[in-house]
Amino acid sequence: MKERIAELRSEVDNFIIDGDAALEQYRIAFLSKKGKISLLFDDFRNVPPEAKRETGLLLNELKQIATERYNDFRERLAMTDTFQSTADLSMPAHPFGEGTRHPISIVRNEIIGIFSRIGFTVSEGPEIEDDNHVFTMLNFASDHPARDMQDTFYIEKKSGSESDPHDVLLRTHTSSVQVRVMENQKPPIRTISPGRVFRNEAVSARAHCIFHQVEGLYVAENVSFADLKQTLLYFATELFGEDVRIRLRPSFFPFTEPSAEMDISCNICGGKGCNVCKGTGWLELLGCGMVDPNVLEACGIDSSRYSGYAFGMGIERATMLKYGVNDLRLYFENDIRFLNQFRTEIL
Numbered sequence: 475m476k477e478r479i480a481e482l483r484s485e486v487d488n489f490i491i492d493g494d495a496a497l498e499q500y501r502i503a504f505l506s507k508k509g510k511i512s513l514l515f516d517d518f519r520n521v522p523p524e525a526k527r528e529t530g531l532l533l534n535e536l537k538q539i540a541t542e543r544y545n546d547f548r549e550r551l552a553m554t555d556t557f558q559s560t561a562d563l564s565m566p567a568h569p570f571g572e573g574t575r576h577p578i579s580i581v582r583n584e585i586i587g588i589f590s591r592i593g594f595t596v597s598e599g600p601e602i603e604d605d606n607h608v609f610t611m612l613n614f615a616s617d618h619p620a621r622d623m624q625d626t627f628y629i630e631k632k633s634g635s636e637s638d639p640h641d642v643l644l645r646t647h648t649s650s651v652q653v654r655v656m657e658n659q660k661p662p663i664r665t666i667s668p669g670r671v672f673r674n675e676a677v678s679a680r681a682h683c684i685f686h687q688v689e690g691l692y693v694a695e696n697v698s699f700a701d702l703k704q705t706l707l708y709f710a711t712e713l714f715g716e717d718v719r720i721r722l723r724p725s726f727f728p729f730t731e732p733s734a735e736m737d738i739s740c741n742i743c744g745g746k747g748c749n750v751c752k753g754t755g756w757l758e759l760l761g762c763g764m765v766d767p768n769v770l771e772a773c774g775i776d777s778s779r780y781s782g783y784a785f786g787m788g789i790e791r792a793t794m795l796k797y798g799v800n801d802l803r804l805y806f807e808n809d810i811r812f813l814n815q816f817r818t819e820i821l
């Protein structure tokens with residue numbers, strides 16, 4: 475009997491349990507009613523009385539060890555099961571849908587990327603500004619129509635209908651940021667300022683009271699109009715593709731002289747003329763020019779030594795041209811059917 479117990483003991487120890495099926499086989503072989511250990515208990519009756527005590531102890535010990543081993547493995551297998559179910563890489567992904575970037579953010583980021591590749595930094599400034607940074611330092615005459623209440627949202631007017639450099643208002647363009655940069659930095663300056671701007675306009679498909687701009691500024695020695703043109707050509711081909719052509723038309727802005735407006739060849743018809751470009755083959759994209767010396771001087775930059783160029787565009791407009799969006803209001807309505815169309819863009 476003692477030998478049988480020792481044999482079974484080593485059988486129990488050597489039984490390989492590597493999964494649920496083996497564990498069940500183990501249970502049946504050793505611990506079930508007809509298992510080898512139970513059979514030994516049946517045989518126990520035949521053990522001579524003087525050996526009963528010692529054999530009984532050994533038998534009980536065997537049963538205890540075999541049961542412990544069983545429980546131990548069962549626990550371990552259960553743990554592996556939970557682990558496997560949380561780490562199952564073939565399970566469907568988390569059910570929360572990812573958001574999409576707004577088209578304005580996509581194009582803004584793209585524009586920032588294009589200019590940062592040629593050394594432009596990004597600068598930001600306040601949306602609530604004073605007249606000085608939005609108009610006066612940018613060479614706007616005191617009776618310039620942009621200063622009219624009909625065009626600008628005023629928060630605080632200092633002296634009735636008169637314009638005053640201390641008037642507090644919502645910036646109408648991000649040129650104000652460039653004024654702040656020029657006030658605080660020495661040339662060479664090469665920066666773009668993206669941001670929200672506000673104009674007192676009735677909301678329609680073509681105009682909105684809030685929109686976004688990116689304006690650019692380069693001030694250094696010997697900056698020429700040719701530099702401006704080359705930079706804008708680089709920008710247009712990066713944003714709209716290699717085949718795009720640009721043209722500059724003379725224009726006027728108080729803060730640049732000479733000034734121009736830049737068109738790109740219509741990317742719908744390729745310049746042949748269609749209803750988007752109204753048959754002209756061209757689409758207006760941005761304003762630009764050489765920084766007026768008065769502006770440089772107002773910001774404490776020596777205009778006899780330094781010159782600069784500036785440009786500015788609406789991001790909504792650039793996005794319209796790039797993606798064929800035909801109504802400005804779509805950008806602000808957050809209609810998921812519109813926004814979802816930009817899912818695949820990851821910028």
Ligand code: PHE
Nearest residue numbers: 647649761762763784785786
């Ligand atoms: N600030 C002008 C606007 O808001 C754009 C512009 C910037 C034009 C720089 C010329 C030079 O329309």
